[in-house]
Each structure stands twice: as C-alpha cells, then as structure tokens.
C-alpha cells in the first residue's frame with residue numbers, strides 16, 4: 001500500500017510544485033512506482049510534466065472528483081494517467097479545479113472526496129505525491145484526510161513563519177479527530193541563500209516557533225537561477241543540471257525520506273511480530 005504525501009503550504013510561490021515534481025522524479029528513478037496528483041488549478045505540475053494544453057484534457061482531477069461527487073463511475077485509469085519520461089504517473093489538473101470549492105459546496109462528506117479517489121489507486125503505487133493548492137479550508141482538509149505525511153516547503157524569506165500556527169492547528173484537529181496516522185514529515189526550507197542575514201533569521205525564527213513541534217530538515221534547498229530555467233525547459237533541476245547544489249539537496253532529501261520510510265516499515269514489522 002503506497003505512502004501518500006501532500007506537499008503543502010497555504011502560501012503560494014514557496015516551492016511546492018518544484019518539490020513535488022522533483023521528489024516524484026527522484027523516487028521514480030530510485031525504482032519506486034510513483035503517482036503525482038496535481039491538486040492545484042494553476043496546474044504547474046501538469047505543465048512542467050509536459051502537458052502543453054491542460055485545458056484540452058478530457059479527464060483531469062476535476063472530472064474525477066466530479067464523478068465521485070455525482071456518485072458516477074470514475075473514468076478508466078488510461079483515460080487520465082499521463083506517464084512522464086521519468087516514469088511518474090501524473091494525474092493532471094487544469095483551471096477547472098479553481099471551482100473545486102463550488103463543486104464541493106452542496107456535497108455531503110465533501111472533505112473525503114480526494115481520499116475516496118486516492119483509495120482507488122493506493123494499492124498500485126509505492127508513493128503518491130500531491131501538489132496542493134495554496135489554500136486552507138476544504139481543499140486542505142481533503143489533503144489532510146487522505147495523506148499519511150505532509151512535507152511543508154517554506155521559502156527562506158521574512159514572514160515565512162506567518163500562518164503556520166493556523167496550519168498546525170488544522171493539522172492537530174484532523175490528526176486527533178479523523179486521520180490518526182497523519183504526520184508532518186518535515187518543514188523544508190527552499191530558495192535558501194545560506195550566507196544572507198535573512199536566511200539566518202528565518203531559520204532561527206522557524207526553529208524558535210516550530211522546532212519543538214515539528215522537524216525542520218537541516219538539508220535546505222538552495223536558491224538557484226537554474227531552477228526556474230529548468231521549469232521553463234519542462235524539466236526538474238535534477239534532469240536539467242544534476243550537479244547543481246539544488247539538485248544535490250533534493251537528492252539528499254529523497255535519500256533521507258526513503259531511509260525514514262524503511263525505518264517506519266521495520267518498526268511496524270517489529271511491532272507486528274512482537
């Protein structure tokens with residue numbers, strides 16, 4: 001049964017898409033079966049994955065969720081999965097997803113609709129990553145209900161900590177009432193310029209405000225102008241410039257996440273056999 005990880009932050013432009021597509025790519029290269037759900041109407045993961053006209057897709061995550069809401073049969077997998085060059089199964093999005101909240105407005109159990117879909121594919125993947133929209137409310141609750149873990153990219157900039165309190169309160173509510181297995185895997189500092197005063201201040205603020213509550217990855221993703229260049233070329237930074245410091249940091253992150261995962265499995269096995 002696959003692990004389901006949401007790449008989340010209520011803020012936009014913090015590196016969610018970059019992290020989601022790069023981790024998906026690296027996990028796939030490590031030999032895992034990976035699905036990436038683009039759960040954002042800005043559909044950046046879809047575009048970077050090579051879909052040039054997402055608005056022309058006949059089935060996107062929006063139509064899938066609409067079928068679930070209307071209690072209709074979900075389209076066949078081959079009608080919506082787009083397999084990327086690196087072997088990741090993309091479940092694409094387009095700007096119809098901007099009306100997700102409208103779609104959910106008169107729906108009972110609206111918060112469970114994404115989970116209902118994810119449960120239909122979970123058995124077939126080792127990892128399912130979700131590139132999330134920068135919003136609290138129903139979209140974020142859907143993500144928190146269907147995920148096992150959350151990775152929170154935070155841009156190295158002043159006010160990075162702002163809004164994290166509300167986010168963590170929502171996390172604790174969902175964890176204690178609905179989804180006990182939900183964990184914050186960690187806060188990932190992105191677009192870091194290590195030697196600047198801002199970077200040092202942001203790290204100190206995050207550590208002080210959240211360090212005791214959640215893990216902050218010591219491995220930060222450095223800022224590099226080559227990252228947007230890679231996006232522009234429709235690639236991850238790891239494909240575009242493998243020796244770039246940001247590529248190396250993402251590679252290190254994925255190794256750490258895989259190691260954590262295998263330790264989880266080992267401890268679960270130990271508990272089971274005991």
Ligand SMILES: Nc1ncnc2c1ncn2[C@@H]1O[C@H](COP(=O)(O)OP(=O)(O)OP(=O)(O)O)[C@@H](O)[C@H]1O
Pocket residue numbers: 011012013014015016017018019040042044133134190191192221222223224225226227228229231246
């Ligand atoms: N390490 C980095 N160095 C430099 N630029 C970066 C880095 N990571 C991401 N960026 C750039 O920052 C911008 C925002 O990144 P990204 O799209 O991943 O954020 P996001 O959180 O998904 O945004 P949104 O919520 O709006 O979809 C993009 O132009 C991206 O190329």
